Amino acid sequence: MLSVMHEHDGPLTRLRRSHEQCVLELLRKHGPLSRAELGARSGLSRTTLYDIVAGLVGSGTVVAGTPHVEVRKRGRPVEKLSLNPAAGEAVGIDFARRAVHVAAVNFAHEVIGSASEAHASDLSWPERVDIAGRLLATLATGSSDDSAGGGRGRKAAVHLDALSAIGVGVVGPTTDPGSENAHAQGIDGLPDLLRKRFGVPVLLDNNTRLAALAEAVWGAAADSSDVLYLRLSHGVGGGLVVGGALHRGRYGLSGEFGHITVDPAGRQCECGKTGCLETRASLDAVLCRYREAGGRADNLDQFLDATSAAERPALEVLERVGSEIGGVLAAVCHAVGPGVIVVGGELAEAGPALLEPVERALRQHLMPMARHHVDVRRATLGEAGSALGGIALVLHESPLLSHYPQPVSEENA
Amino acid sequence: MLSVMHEHDGPLTRLRRSHEQCVLELLRKHGPLSRAELGARSGLSRTTLYDIVAGLVGSGTVVAGTPHVEVRKRGRPVEKLSLNPAAGEAVGIDFARRAVHVAAVNFAHEVIGSASEAHASDLSWPERVDIAGRLLATLATGSSDDSAGGGRGRKAAVHLDALSAIGVGVVGPTTDPGSENAHAQGIDGLPDLLRKRFGVPVLLDNNTRLAALAEAVWGAAADSSDVLYLRLSHGVGGGLVVGGALHRGRYGLSGEFGHITVDPAGRQCECGKTGCLETRASLDAVLCRYREAGGRADNLDQFLDATSAAERPALEVLERVGSEIGGVLAAVCHAVGPGVIVVGGELAEAGPALLEPVERALRQHLMPMARHHVDVRRATLGEAGSALGGIALVLHESPLLSHYPQPVSEENA
Numbered sequence: 001m002l003s004v005m006h007e008h009d010g011p012l013t014r015l016r017r018s019h020e021q022c023v024l025e026l027l028r029k030h031g032p033l034s035r036a037e038l039g040a041r042s043g044l045s046r047t048t049l050y051d052i053v054a055g056l057v058g059s060g061t062v063v064a065g066t067p068h069v070e071v072r073k074r075g076r077p078v079e080k081l082s083l084n085p086a087a088g089e090a091v092g093i094d095f096a097r098r099a100v101h102v103a104a105v106n107f108a109h110e111v112i113g114s115a116s117e118a119h120a121s122d123l124s125w126p127e128r129v130d131i132a133g134r135l136l137a138t139l140a141t142g143s144s145d146d147s148a149g150g151g152r153g154r155k156a157a158v159h160l161d162a163l164s165a166i167g168v169g170v171v172g173p174t175t176d177p178g179s180e181n182a183h184a185q186g187i188d189g190l191p192d193l194l195r196k197r198f199g200v201p202v203l204l205d206n207n208t209r210l211a212a213l214a215e216a217v218w219g220a221a222a223d224s225s226d227v228l229y230l231r232l233s234h235g236v237g238g239g240l241v242v243g244g245a246l247h248r249g250r251y252g253l254s255g256e257f258g259h260i261t262v263d264p265a266g267r268q269c270e271c272g273k274t275g276c277l278e279t280r281a282s283l284d285a286v287l288c289r290y291r292e293a294g295g296r297a298d299n300l301d302q303f304l305d306a307t308s309a310a311e312r313p314a315l316e317v318l319e320r321v322g323s324e325i326g327g328v329l330a331a332v333c334h335a336v337g338p339g340v341i342v343v344g345g346e347l348a349e350a351g352p353a354l355l356e357p358v359e360r361a362l363r364q365h366l367m368p369m370a371r372h373h374v375d376v377r378r379a380t381l382g383e384a385g386s387a388l389g390g391i392a393l394v395l396h397e398s399p400l401l402s403h404y405p406q407p408v409s410e411e412n413a
Numbered sequence: 414m415l416s417v418m419h420e421h422d423g424p425l426t427r428l429r430r431s432h433e434q435c436v437l438e439l440l441r442k443h444g445p446l447s448r449a450e451l452g453a454r455s456g457l458s459r460t461t462l463y464d465i466v467a468g469l470v471g472s473g474t475v476v477a478g479t480p481h482v483e484v485r486k487r488g489r490p491v492e493k494l495s496l497n498p499a500a501g502e503a504v505g506i507d508f509a510r511r512a513v514h515v516a517a518v519n520f521a522h523e524v525i526g527s528a529s530e531a532h533a534s535d536l537s538w539p540e541r542v543d544i545a546g547r548l549l550a551t552l553a554t555g556s557s558d559d560s561a562g563g564g565r566g567r568k569a570a571v572h573l574d575a576l577s578a579i580g581v582g583v584v585g586p587t588t589d590p591g592s593e594n595a596h597a598q599g600i601d602g603l604p605d606l607l608r609k610r611f612g613v614p615v616l617l618d619n620n621t622r623l624a625a626l627a628e629a630v631w632g633a634a635a636d637s638s639d640v641l642y643l644r645l646s647h648g649v650g651g652g653l654v655v656g657g658a659l660h661r662g663r664y665g666l667s668g669e670f671g672h673i674t675v676d677p678a679g680r681q682c683e684c685g686k687t688g689c690l691e692t693r694a695s696l697d698a699v700l701c702r703y704r705e706a707g708g709r710a711d712n713l714d715q716f717l718d719a720t721s722a723a724e725r726p727a728l729e730v731l732e733r734v735g736s737e738i739g740g741v742l743a744a745v746c747h748a749v750g751p752g753v754i755v756v757g758g759e760l761a762e763a764g765p766a767l768l769e770p771v772e773r774a775l776r777q778h779l780m781p782m783a784r785h786h787v788d789v790r791r792a793t794l795g796e797a798g799s800a801l802g803g804i805a806l807v808l809h810e811s812p813l814l815s816h817y818p819q820p821v822s823e824e825n826a
Contacts, residue, residue, distance in 0.1 A: 173782070226663040240748065242655060249750020250639040251786045256747040259780040261740065272781040327674065331741070332748040334669040335653065337662020367672040367684040369586070373664045 019044060019052050024083065027062065028395055032082040053081060092390025093132045093194075094169040094207050096383075097121055097234075100128055102135040103387035105395075111218065113139040114384040129193050165200050167390025169207030173252045203393050205246065209255055210389025211344060211381070212239025213246045217392045219385065220377040221340040228338040229379070230257055230329065232347035235270075236278040240336060245396065258282070260328045277328050281321050283346060290317045300346055307350050318350055319357045326361025333366060333374055344379030351378065432457060432465050437496065440475065441808055445495040466494060505803025506545045506607075507582040507620050509796075510534055510647075513541055515548040516800035518808075524631065526552040527797040542606050578613050580803025582620030586665045616806050618659065622668055623802025624757060624794070625652025626659045630805045632798065633790040634753040641751040642792070643670055643742065645760035648683075649691040653749060658809065671695070673741045690741050694734050696759060703730045713759055720763050731763055732770045739774025746779060746787055757792030764791065 022042050027033060033041070039049050056062040063084045089112070094101040098121045103114035115135040119128065170187050191202045212229030221227040225244035231237050236258030240247040247254055258278035259271050266275025279285055283300055290303055293313040297303040306314040329341060341362070343355060359376045366374070381388055435455050440446060446454070452462050469475040476497045502525070507514040511534045516527035528548040532541065583600050604615045625642030634640040638657035644650050649671030653660040660667055671691035672684050679688025692698055696713055703716055708726040710716040719727040742754060754775070756768060772789045779787070794801055 224663070242660060247655060247749070250637070250752030251750060251783075253783045253786060254748065254750035256750075256780060256783070259783075260744045260747045261778045264778070269780075273778070276780070328744070331673045331744045334673045335667065335745040335748060336660070337664060337667035337669075339663030365674045365677070365686070367669060367682075367686060367689070369684065370664075370666045370669070370672075373666060 016052070019048060020056060023049070023052055023056065024061070027081060027083050032080040034078045034080050036078070038081065057081075090165055090167065090391045090394040091136060091198075092167045092169070092210075092387040092392075092394070093136075094210070094384075094386035094390065095128055095132075095171070095190075096169075096207060096386070097171055099383075100131040100135060101384055101387040102132055102139065103384050103391060104136070104139055105388075105391050111388065114387060115139060116383060125187075125190055125193060129190075129197055132194075133197055165203065165394040166194060166198055167203045167205070167210070167393035168194060169205060169210040169386040169390050171207060173206065203390070205248075205390075205393060206239070206252065206255075207386035207389070208237040209239035209246055209248070210387075210393060211379075211385035212241055212255065212342070212389070213392045213396075214381050214385045214389035215342045215344065215379055216241040216244070217395075218388055219381040220342045220379050224338075224340040226337065226339045227342060228329065228332060228336065228340070229255075229342045229344060230325070231345040231379075232281055232283070232325075232343065233345035234283055236276075236281050236345075240338070242336075246393065257328060257332060260331065262324050262328065277324065280324055281347070286317060286321055286347060289321070290314060293317055300349075304349055307353050315353055318353045322354050322357025323361040326358045326363075327365050329358065330362050330365030333362070333370065337370070338374060341374055341376045342379050343376065344381075344385065348378050429465070432461060433469060436462070436465055436469065437474070440494060440496045445493040447491045447493050449491070451494065470494075503578055503580065503804045503807040504549060504611075505580045505582070505623070505800040505805075505807070506549075507623070507797075507799035507803065508541055508545075508584070508603075509582075509620060509799070510584055512796075513544040513548060514797055514800040515545055515552065516797050516804060517549070517552050518801075518804050524801065527800060528552060529796060538600075538603055538606060542603075542610055545607075546610055578616065578807040579607060579611055580616045580618070580623070580806035581607060582618060582623040582799040582803050584620060586619060616803070618661075618803075618806060619652070619665065619668075620799035620802070621650040622652035622659055622661070623800075623806060624792075624798035625654055625668065625755070625802070626805045626809075627794050627798045627802035628755045628757065628792055629654040629657070630809075631801055632794040633755045633792050637751075637753040639750065639752045640755060641742065641745060641749065641753070642668075642755045642757060643738070644758040644792075645694055645696070645738075645756065646758035647696055649689075649694050649758075653751070655749075659806065670741060670745060673744065675737050675741065690737065693737055694760070699730060699734055699760060702734070703727060706730055713762075717762055720766050728766055731766045735767050735770025736774040739771045739776075740778050742771065743775050743778030746775070746783065750783070751787060754787055754789045755792050756789065757794075757798065761791050 019042075022044070023038060026038060026041050030037075030041075035049065035053060038044075038053070039046060042049065044052070053062065057064055061084055062081050064079050064081050090105055092103045099116055099118045101114065101116045103111060105111050115138055117131050117135060119131060123131075168190070170190065172187075187204070191204055194202045208229075208231050211231060212227060215221050215229050216224065216227040221229075221241075225241065227241040229239045229241070237255060238257045239255040249255075258281070259269065259273070259276045261273070261275050262277050262280055263275040267279040268274050269276040269279045271278070280289070287297055287300070287303055290297055290306075290313060293316060295303070295306060295311070295313040295317070297306060303314060307318065333341075343358065347354060355376055355378060362374070362376065363371050379385065432455075435457070436451060439451060439454050443450075443454070448462065448466060451457075451466070452459060455462065457465070466475065470477055474497055475494050477492050477494050503518055505516045512529055512531045514527065514529045516524060518524050528551055530544050530548060532544060536544075581603070583603065585600075600617070604617055607615045621642075621644050624644060625640060628634050628642050629637065629640040634642075634654075638654065640654040642652045642654070650668060651670045652668040662668075671694070672682065672686070672689045674686070674688050675690050675693055676688040680692040681687055682689040682692045684691070693702070700710055700713070700716055703710055703719075703726060706726040706729060708716070708719060708724070708730070710719060716727060720731065746754075756771065760767060768789060768791060775787070775789065776784050792798065
């Protein structure tokens with residue numbers, strides 16, 4: 001862990017540093033805040049707070065004013081404070097099965113770029129890290145054309161020199177690094193590889209979980225701190241955000257909605273048991289059910305075209321799939337009580353033809369008292385979601401990674 | 414919210430106070446700690462920490478030494494520090510449907526007494542609060558005989574003068590005080606009633622959720638910070654402890670395991686839908702199923718006797734009930750990933766005849782990767798659980814409620 005407190009400082013310097021830290025931490029975590037909001041959240045007195053803020057603005061660490069203005073009832077604009085966009089950046093990388101996605105934000109919480117590159121599924125980790133480095137360099141020179149379709153490629157340059165941490169998403173469970181699971185996935189050495197390449201601390205998590213966090217921070221559920229995210233893709237999984245923080249579970253085995261049993265007598269699942277939601281709602285399963293119902297589609301695009309054309313077998317399959325998904329989501333809702341359910345992954349592109357049956361079944365299986373307490377929404381962040389979630393992880397969970405000179409530690413030696 | 418920081422103090426006094434606060438907070442939250450543990454958790458330097466601790470021991474706030482001694486490898490005993498048992502106490506009250514339970518702990522985290530009294534289900538809130546006051550006074554004079562069976566009635570006296578906060582459990586959802594729900598339950602005025610009676614801040618939560626927290630702190634799952642608690646009683650409910658803290662959900666509607674659908678074509682549930690777990694695993698439902706299977710029992714005791722006698726219909730009913738419970742728990746486990754499942758409530762008294770089928774079905778419905786990552790255990794705290802959970806709530810979530818002179822606020826005016 002990094003620490004910004006220096007033992008040789010006098011007590012007054014330390015006190016001031018700890019107040020500065022508090023203010024920066026709040027701005028880093030919540031984005032732009034007014035002085036009043038900072039006062040309420042920090043517990044600092046008005047005098048102390050104004051003094052600290054003046055110092056931070058003077059040093060260029062914090063900027064005040066536009067574009068974050070709100071209007072008070074009496075019409076005087078309230079100045080918002082935020083971290084200086086040039087003061088440091090956070091980067092997220094998603095190592096998906098067949099692609100690398102990267103994204104970057106400045107400390108004002110603005111997404112300043114994202115990029116993607118597809119690759120063969122058997123590519124080695126050093127090669128994948130090379131791709132990530134190349135994509136980030138593209139962002140750094142401001143030449144991102146975002147050709148792989150992330151859709152967020154603004155032309156602002158990332159200052160890799162100011163990079164403070166990297167949040168990384170990988171496929172599969174991640175809680176026990178060094179465990180058999182991590183070893184089987186080959187991600188044991190990944191944090192080291194990244195630290196050597198970028199020279200900054202690395203935070204690692206499951207990429208579907210990170211997509212959940214990103215939707216709760218920047219996406220479809222940006223207004224909620226209790227979010228259930230379901231991803232319907234080649235596999236079916238998801239993540240929970242609880243009180244604004246990523247929920248992991250005791251062994252990182254949370255959000256495994258795809259392996260909740262729908263029908264014990266159902267088909268064999270890759271996980272080893274039978275009748276899991278994944279055997280009914282994964283892309284392959286849906287295409288298979290569609291063909292069994294007399295439909296013709298070799299891939300998802302054709303199926304989605306049939307759905308758009310309101311073709312009957314396609315809609316009926318989505319009705320049945322949605323109904324099963326809604327039943328599973330209701331069970332999870334009773335346990336966890338989220339405010340928003342976000343549905344993402346390629347199958348969510350079917351839109352209302354899928355989401356409406358999901359919602360109907362959800363409400364049918366929810367106790368009446370809970371029925372109006374949860375919204376169902378489609379994910380908005382697309383394939384950049386997990387990389388953005390890596391950034392959210394850095395902003396929410398890393399120790400303060402600021403402009404202060406940092407003592408050399410194992411993390412960044 | 415209470416605050417122990419005083420604006421008129423100089424910066425050095427404030428710095429020292431904030432360090433003292435930090436040390437007291439750690440001891441309050443974790444119980445006895447060595448100086449080394451305090452150093453690691455507080456981030457304070459050795460010099461500062463020893464200085465702060467010396468002051469706190471000198472003022473009698475913190476005590477050092479026995480009975481909390483561990484032996485180092487080289488044989489020198491490590492002195493543990495804890496809050497002075499006489500320095501303050503926390504009290505928990507559980508307003509159950511037909512009984513009031515109270516419990517008290519000292520600041521060293523030792524349970525120093527509990528007591529219970531049954532009452533009619535239509536008793537008014539002021540009368541229930543009177544019962545609570547009487548029971549607490551009994552503990553205060555050290556004359557608790559714990560006649561109602563809580564089983565934890567040590568004879569040490571509670572110092573009600575030193576009382577710092579009360580954690581209170583009630584039946585039903587509690588998150589939205591002032592909402593229709595709170596109003597329908599009649600608990601709108603309860604916090605005020607208690608504050609006036611005891612003159613201290615009141616923290617309120619659902620009593621089943623509090624039982625979950627208590628099992629995670631003092632009970633069957635005291636070694637785990639990710640706990641799923643299921644209560645099988647007249648109703649079926651539960652609670653989740655996530656990373657050591659109580660999970661509430663967006664609208665306080667979490668832990669409603671009893672309303673997860675087992676069979677959509679099943680019987681009508683009190684909640685308004687059909688086939689909920691509660692319609693199959695509540696005490697009434699189990700007795701009904703037992704009679705349908707040819708068994709004879711007018712009440713739970715007779716059913717439990719039949720179970721103890723290994724009577725076939727009783728065991729078969731528990732096998733089926735346990736299997737359904739295990740299926741529901743597996744769904745929740747996939748979502749949440751707890752380390753321990755605690756089963757409480759009167760039906761848990763059936764012991765292995767219930768828990769073994771629960772565990773079998775759980776493992777059958779869990780994805781193989783997760784099968785060995787969760788323990789199933791019987792609750793250990795009995796009917797005092799929710800009152801103890803109220804205390805845990807105070808110790809974990811209240812602002813520092815210490816020996817410092819407290820500014821008068823709305824909370825304790």
